Amino acid sequence: MIHYILQIVAYQLLFLVVYDVFLKKETFFNWNRCYLLITPILSFILPFIQIDAIRETVPASYTITLPEVLLQTSLTDTTLNGGMLDEVVLTGTKPINFITWILTIWVVGMILSLGYFAYKIIKIQLLKNKGTLQQIGALQIITLPNSDTAFSFFNTIFLGANLSEIQRDNIMLHETIHIKEGHSLDMLFFEVLRIVCWFNPLVYIYQNKMMLLQEYTADAKVVSQNGKKSYYQSLLSQVFKTENISFINTFFNHSLIKKRIIMLQKAKSNQVSQLKYLVLVPLIFGILIYTSCSNDNSLETPTEANIESLSYELAKGEDLEGEKLKTHQAYEAFLIANPDYVGWTSINEEGTKLSYSVHKLSEGKPEGYAELTYNKGDESYTVYMNLGTPKAPPTDDITMIKETVINPEAGDDIPFAIIDQVPVFPNCTGTNEERKECMSNSISKHVNRGFDTSLATTLGLTGVNRIFASFKIDKNGNVVNIRTRAPHPALETETKRVLETLPQMQPGEQDGQPVGVLYSLPITFKIQS
Template identity: 45%
Template sequence: MIHYILQTIAFQLLFLVVYDLFLKKETFFTWNRIYLLATPILSFLLPLFKIEAFRKAIPEQYLVQLPEVVVGGESAQKAIALNSVNISGTTTSFLTISEILQALWLFGMVVALLLFGLKLFKFYKLKKSGVSKKAGKLNIIQLPKGNSAFSFFNTVFLGSGLSEKHQKTILLHEQVHAAQKHTADLLFFEALRILCWFNPLVYVFQKRMTELQEFVADSCVIQQQNRKTYYEGLLSQVFQTHDISFTNTFFNQSLFKKRIVMLQKAKSKKIFQLKYLLLVPVVCGMLFYTSCTQETGVGDENASLTQKIADLQADIESKEMSKEERQAFINMVQKTLSLKDENNKIIIDKNGVVTSIAREETNTGNGDVPFAAIDKVPTYPGCEGMSNKEAKDCMAKKIQQFVASNFNTKVADKANLTGKQRIFVQFKIDKQGNVADARARGPHPDLETEALRVVNTMPKMQPGEQDGEKVGVLYSLPILFMVEE
């Protein structure tokens, strides 16, 4: 979900950049209005689309869980056999991060909704404080004090301090807002502000729409009134405004300069409408990105689950478990994976040891193959000429030996560490057979640094292959560092 929100915000930012750079100064007001209304909606929809043609253009990466590497003295390794874990006694946190974020989002929505309610109440009080009269299709509310001028659908609010000449100009202006339903546009953005209160770009979109609506109304009024007279009308008084974001305010001082500049601007040539074609490569780029990237939230859950399994694996392997207990553990893990994501596949050997976890598409016709069925797995030096299963087992043993023999155990002395220390490392064997994108998570930065150093010094390997194409393969490697006391 977090990845989806970040994509939405990024797409909205890109749409705004295109608007400000290429479209904002053009006089294609109707097209710009459609653009400002459509692109926020597009930003919510595009992350949901996955185009298989784009996805197939990027080689699939596979994830395999390596057995845990035990680092430490001989007595420390023997201590593992005496240690056990009570699975049924484990506890979970009261609230997950996801639940906390959801609660925060709902709280923000409630606050935003209350603020919108206050705006409606303020609007209602203004309406009740004035004198109502009809002028064609418009309902005019004459406010007893001030020089305010704004509209809400077909209702126009005019301050009693405005001269009759100015009121006539304002009514022409507000008739355009009423006829083109500009208030509906602003209410649309009010709804977005409630739903996405945390997203500052929604407020920017609403501001751009407010500017555009004033340009539209000015361009219509100027056809019925002398341009110079209209300029003088805008500049001749000091005006008061009411801060109600879903009303069309005539006297918005921050917009005066922009409105006058746009009034002086010549009508844009039709050839400039080709600028809207910029949306084609922009949208295609967004679709390519969403199709070729996995959901971060899913990836994080997979990584977390892998690490939890790896964390338990060393203890479970050494624990004397009955057949029923071991089968119950296998069923628990398989059920957990199916609840998290139906597209996950877990491979457990007869002893209950997790050997790999892979992403597998439900559509078997798309050519994606999990690690367990990859044509040729990455091959560690010295493991050449073996079957896939033998090569995987050989590679796991070689990596265990390499890490155990190269890990600097003196790092514990510098960090003053004692007891069990677990480090989780993820790395990729890329299409060239090199170790890449290594990441580590551990209880101390020095342990993370040492784990990354060891993993990055592993020798070059033969890359994995699928359907004759070299592919990247992700590995998750848990390291258990037993510190002698």
């Protein structure tokens, strides 16, 4: 949720920068009005849009998927699974009602904002009751005694009794344009945004820019009918009072008068300047690239009636892409939305094929299957997997090693499964298998010791949080090219920091030559209540 809010704020900031740099000085007032109304809505929608074709991928043929590291404060719970790195568990303490506190603050802020909005409505009604009503068709004119106020709200114009006849004529025409253009609806739209997003300062900036734009629009139409001279006199004749209400159209807003006069003196923008609106195209495309590479799941959740369509198989060397990628995403979406169902992942005896299917939780766990919980952002789902074949990596993103020709002399990195001599952790000795076991235990202990478990409280984490890391042990034994993916950026940073502190190792060898070896390392961060 916090990530979603940050995206909204970031996108609104980008849209406002484009407006200030390219559009605000143009006289295309209707176009600018549409821009200021549509872009805040887009900022709420764009985080949910993704394009499957735009995704950041890592070549599967050069990636070793190691067994999951389940981090915990006690190192005695780690076990060895074959020759791969074992599961290491990190147990954190669940923060007390962190999400509840955030939601409470947000709701309280909305209630206060709604109360302030109600106060402003009441203030307008009191002014209406105080003045003298004159009905002209659908238009209501309220004359306020002993006042030189001038503003409108929907079909009602408020005029101070102290205004001169010339001023009243210009103001009436000006405020009538506000009413015909429906400007009060625009301002109420931003009032709603201010209530819901009371914490977002950009919403207030949006509203102020819309208020100024509405004055430009009305000014331009008035001077086209009455000329500029008398209108300037109305604006500059004296300092007028106004009501401090954010969603009314105020004729005499002192802070805006100078800008309005400058815009009145500006020549009409030429049609070529409309091309500036095309700046939105690369901006929105860039945002879509970001959301497509960041979001893992924006698919419509399937219904129970078609769960058979969620079954699929992956052969050894086959990438998860195209229709199977879409099926896998739908599979995950269904399991997240339906906790009464679990996924079954079966690995054949040869380790050459993975089968995915969905079953009711009431069917129970098949014999020989392990129960795994996978996190997708703030949500999770359960999978039963048979782990009888060590070639099958227990992660939600299964990567099979492709058959490929390796040329160490050409600088190729070597897959872990076919390397002659594996990289060696300091102080690990013995046979190749013994060194694998020693390295597995050593990396597990290193991650356990180094990981900052207090992040659970700092970030407000709950349940199971899954982290995925990949790295390479290069020809010199150094850990390089560390990549991380986690539900929160701080977890990615912490994982990278811990892996960067791994000591220099003896590099792997192929045909007697040192080579780089790639690993991928899943980590599970369990938060205990």
